[in-house]
Amino acid sequence: MIVAIDGPAASGKGTLARRLAEHYRLPHLDTGLLYRATARTLMDEGRRLDDVGAAVKAARGLALIDFDEAALRGREMGEAASVVAAIPEVRAALVQAQQSFAHRPGGAVLDGRDIGTVICPDATVKIFVTASPETRAQRRALELRSRGEPSDYVKVLADILHRDRRDSNRAAAPLKPAADAVILDTTDLDVKGTFDEALRLIQSKLEAGAARRVRSTVP
Numbered sequence: 119m120i121v122a123i124d125g126p127a128a129s130g131k132g133t134l135a136r137r138l139a140e141h142y143r144l145p146h147l148d149t150g151l152l153y154r155a156t157a158r159t160l161m162d163e164g165r166r167l168d169d170v171g172a173a174v175k176a177a178r179g180l181a182l183i184d185f186d187e188a189a190l191r192g193r194e195m196g197e198a199a200s201v202v203a204a205i206p207e208v209r210a211a212l213v214q215a216q217q218s219f220a221h222r223p224g225g226a227v228l229d230g231r232d233i234g235t236v237i238c239p240d241a242t243v244k245i246f247v248t249a250s251p252e253t254r255a256q257r258r259a260l261e262l263r264s265r266g267e268p269s270d271y272v273k274v275l276a277d278i279l280h281r282d283r284r285d286s287n288r289a290a291a292p293l294k295p296a297a298d299a300v301i302l303d304t305t306d307l308d309v310k311g312t313f314d315e316a317l318r319l320i321q322s323k324l325e326a327g328a329a330r331r332v333r334s335t336v337p
Contacts (some may be wrong), residue, residue: 119144119225120240121320122233125247126293127196127281128254128261130304130312134247135229137313138320142227147219149230149237150199152212154190155180157198167201170208177211192267193258193277200281203231206290213237231285234296243323245316246295249305254278 121138125131132148139146159176160167167173189195202208209232216237220226228237234244249257255275262269285293295301300319304312 119242119324120220120238121225121227122238122241122244122296122299123227123229123247124231124233124235124244124293124295124299125229126231126254126285127278128258129247129249130257130307130309131229131247133309134245134312134316135227137309138316139227141313141317144224145219145222145226147216147226147228149212149216149228149233151185151187151190152177152180152216153199153203153208154195155185156208156212157195157202158190160202161198167198168205170205173202173205174207174211177208180212180215191265193262193274196281197277200284204284204288204290209236209290231293232291234299235294236291239296242327243320244296244299245302245319246299247302247304247312249303251275251278251282253305 119142121135121142121144123131123135123138132150135148136146156173156177157167159179160169160172163172165172213236216228220228220238225242230237234241234246252275255271255278258278259269259271259274262274282293300323302312302315302319307315
């Protein structure tokens with residue numbers, strides 16, 4: 119079973135994906151970390167984030183495990199990752215690795231911005247997680263504050279709106295729901311409520327698929 123979780127920044131998709139992976143005992147890949155790690159490599163080497171050749175080289179040199187997540191979190195890295203992710207050549211360099219991860223025996227849970235549309239168009243279940251920009255800004259500000267980072271709500275909201283525009287309007291794999299994705303709005307849901315609703319959606323999808331298979335075998 120492949121579960122594709124997409125959505126904008128601070129929508130709750132990462133937390134949901136991790137909980138679903140644990141529930142179904144599937145491996146999980148936060149694909150956003152790939153772009154953050156690519157950006158981190160460029161920054162550590164003193165390269166420009168829009169240096170296409172250096173960015174592609176950095177992307178191809180990544181492993182899909184053992185990321186130092188602490189070094190990849192924060193508002194600065196989120197903004198840097200959004201710049202790198204807009205480079206078509208970088209996205210192309212990372213597609214095969216993500217697809218290989220998704221199609222391992224038993225399946226996987228992946229979260230990002232183009233999982234259901236580009237990486238796994240054949241995913242068993244596609245969920246597009248969203249929330250109002252104001253709610254997402256509040257969540258991100260609290261997350262930053264919990265890590266001891268500056269968390270000015272107005273600036274965080276401006277960053278989120280800017281990233282939404284860039285992610286949605288980029289030429290390569292823009293942020294948008296897959297045609298067959300289920301929209302899950304978490305504006306008024308807490309972590310447990312989001313998880314419970316996702317489980318319901320997944321179970322409904324699996325039952326519908328099983329029913330179709332039964333009908334196809336009936337003479």
